[in-house]
Amino acid sequence: MKKAQAVLADKRKIAKDTYEMELTVEEMNVIPTPGQFAHIRIGNGSAHMLRRPISIADVDPIQNTLTIIFKVIGGGTNELSHCQVGDELDVLIGCGQGYPVEDLAIQKALLIGGGIGVPPLYYLAKRLREQGIEVTSILGFQTKEHVFYEKEFSLLGGVQIVTNDGSYGHKGFVTDVVPPVSDFGSYFTCGPTGMLKAVTHQLKGQKGYISIEERMGCGIGACYACVVPIADGEGFRKICKDGPVFKAEEVVL
Amino acid sequence: MSLRVDLPGLSLKNPIMPASGCFGFGREFSELYDLHQLGAIIIKAATQEKRYGNQTPRVAETASGMLNAIGLQNPGVATIIDEELPFLQSFDVPVVANVAGSSVEEYVHVARKLSESELVHALELNISCPNVKEGGIQFGTDPDLAREVTYKVKEVSKVPLYVKLSPNVSNIVAMAKAVAEAGSDGLSMINTLTGMQIHLPSKRPLLANQTGGLSGPAIKPIAIRMIYEVKQHVSIPIIGMGGVTTAEDVVEFLLAGASAVAVGTANFQNPFVCPEIIEALPQALEKYGFTSVEDCIGKGHPHESSYLSRT
CATH class of the missing domain: 3.40.50.80 (Nucleotide-binding domain of ferredoxin-NADP reductase (FNR) module)
Structure with missing residues (x-):
């Protein structure tokens, strides 16, 4: 997980309340894997104290771009949807564990x-x-x-x-x-x-x-806001750090 | 510009420390920056046995703040001592352990274990967690109970004790006086204010616990007011907290009478906020005419000399 300064390069409304944004990341020192999320700060002041975990729909490591898609649900996502092309965004990229891609051995x-x-x-x-x-x-x-x-x-x-x-x-x-x-x-x-x-x-x-x-606090595993019980035993997993992707039988929904 | 502050048990190279519960046991943030930069670290609350905590959702954003109801999730004091505290030793930063419980006996047990571990420099007695059903906050709202638990913990602790006060009281000075009389070496204030948010689509409280603790800049004026009031009546040093996000906020807490400052919710908005505040602090102090952190402490009071802490 790394903090990145991103610039909004393109914005499209692709469905009702749903926005696609292309972000140009200054230095893509971590290439997000599918299923990892971008943890995005909303605004520069103290109106929004919690970042928003946002889905990554595509990554272009050559062009240094991330495509995010989100739905306007509340005040934070609404403010994010009003960002204009050229605006800077404070983004934590490479958060959590994504889907396995490399070692699947499936057809x-x-x-x-x-x-x-x-x-x-x-x-x-x-x-x-x-x-x-x-x-x-x-x-x-x-x-x-x-x-x-x-x-x-x-x-x-x-x-x-x-x-x-x-x-x-x-x-x-x-x-x-x-x-x-x-x-x-x-x-x-x-x-x-x-x-x-x-x-x-x-x-x-x-x-x-x-x-x-899940609603997240820190998004890096320090605050214990987003936890899920494991299926086997009494333990738990942190959704933001150990997940958000889990094996289907690993946790109790 | 000296940022140094010496408090009971804590020789701080600067007055900035992450607040309990917002920093885990330091591992996650150690991947982002060198924890050696911090004045101290206050770790997540420890109870006698491991606790899973409340159901989710556990957090909700509010205007300039957030509600949380984690429910003191932690692996238990023995595991914290064996598996978490040794990791922090390599950073050469004073560690403050937050002690929670639901009975005097539990507080005493946890405090004894932590102070005997020789891995912590001070204890923060959490008599103010609003998110657990039994114990916790009742000790933080009744001066007699607060006095008793402070006295009993102080008896067994080999390291200095800071009692963390709850703002959910009508007379904060009475609480501060009670724990000071019982021997507390310092105060930590304030914990969160109890609040609630209703989720409109479901028409039900958003947090699974229904109520949660409100933190963030929304509560800063309350923290400043309470520290200012307590400083006028109690001489033990105060670690101030409640909505700190900038170096100027730190100056404000110092003026109100805090000797050091903990940063909580702001770590979620900006995980690099602690080192950024430390870097910006000399300039902020200079801007308002101070030559050191100690020079600024309590200077918001008209007759500050009579209220100066023993630092």
């Missing part, structure tokens, strides 16, 4: 994302394809207005879109379209806790990795 991967859990799976999908792994993605959103990155994912493999209200793609939840017979070597999921619970329940016994969302 096929199933990616299951929900809402603002979709962005890290895009960076993951690109890296998996580089390893020669076939990727199928199931992406869930609230409504048609919330859907983003369908085309981007489709360039990397099969994509199925699910909306809760049925206004686009399949109506229902991501678990409704998870294949009953699995021919994938491992699944990778990121989204709200309810979705993670449903997915891990449905795919019990399969090898899989989950990424957990």
Whole structure:
């Protein structure tokens, strides 16, 4: 984890309340792995004392750029969405542990994302394809207005879109379209806790990795704000430092 | 410009230290900068047995501050002594151990273990944690209980004791006097104020614990006021805390009567805030006409000479 001074190079609204930002990082001395998050300071004064953990949707280590995607939920993300091209941002990059990419020894991967859990799976999908792994993605959103990155994912493999209200793609939840017979070597999921619970329940016994969302304090493992109990014994894991990605059977959601 | 301050048990090269609970046991921050730069380190609270703490969510941002309800999660005093404290010895920085408990016996046990370890330079007695069901804050809101636990801990401690006061009281001077009479070597003030935030979409308290401790710049004026009041009535030195984010905030705490300052919530906003404040402090002191940290302590009082601490 390193502190980086970043400049907002591009900003796009890609769906309802959802923004994509390209950040140019002065010195990319840590190259984030898929699933790691960027911990971003909001404003320069003391109005916002907590950074926001934001998903990384792509990294270009040659151009020194990070692509982040976030949804405006409250005051902090709203302020972030109002940053203008050229503004400087104070970002901690390379936070936490991401999805394994290098040592998977699998041929096929199933990616299951929900809402603002979709962005890290895009960076993951690109890296998996580089390893020669076939990727199928199931992406869930609230409504048609919330859907983003369908085309981007489709360039990397099969994509199925699910909306809760049925206004686009399949109506229902991501678990409704998870294949009953699995021919994938491992699944990778990121989204709200309810979705993670449903997915891990449905795919019990399969090898899989989950990424957990939680309100964070320091984001570096010092404050014990974001913890999750481990499945085996009485211990715990720190989501910001030991996660946010865990093996599906490692923690209790 | 001398930043040096000498307090009971603590020879500080500068008056800046991370506050308890905001810095873990130092490992994470040691990966970001050399902890040797710090005046001291106050480690996360220790209890007799390990504690898992509260359910999540445990934190919520508020205007210029945050609420937390961690619930004193820690691996227990024995593990802290065996596995955490030895790591901090290499930095040559005084270590202050925060002592928590839910009974006088537990406070005494934890304090005895930590002070006998010879790995800490002082104890901070946490009688003010608002986030645990039993103990903790009741000792911090009743002067008689505070006096008793301070006296009992002082009896067994081989290192100086700083009692950490809660702001959740109507008469902070009475609390300060009680623990000073019981032998506390210093005061640490203030802990967080009890607060709550309602999550609008769910219409329920956001924190799993419902209430949490409010910290950050939002509480700084309360900390300044309480330190100022206590300084007028109690002669033991004060480690001040509550919303410090800049070197100018440190000057303000020194003027109010603090002899050193702990930085808490600001570490979350900017993990490099402690070394940045230390670097900026000489200029801030000079700007307001001071030639050293000690020169500034208590100078916010009209007749400051009569209130000067024994440092």
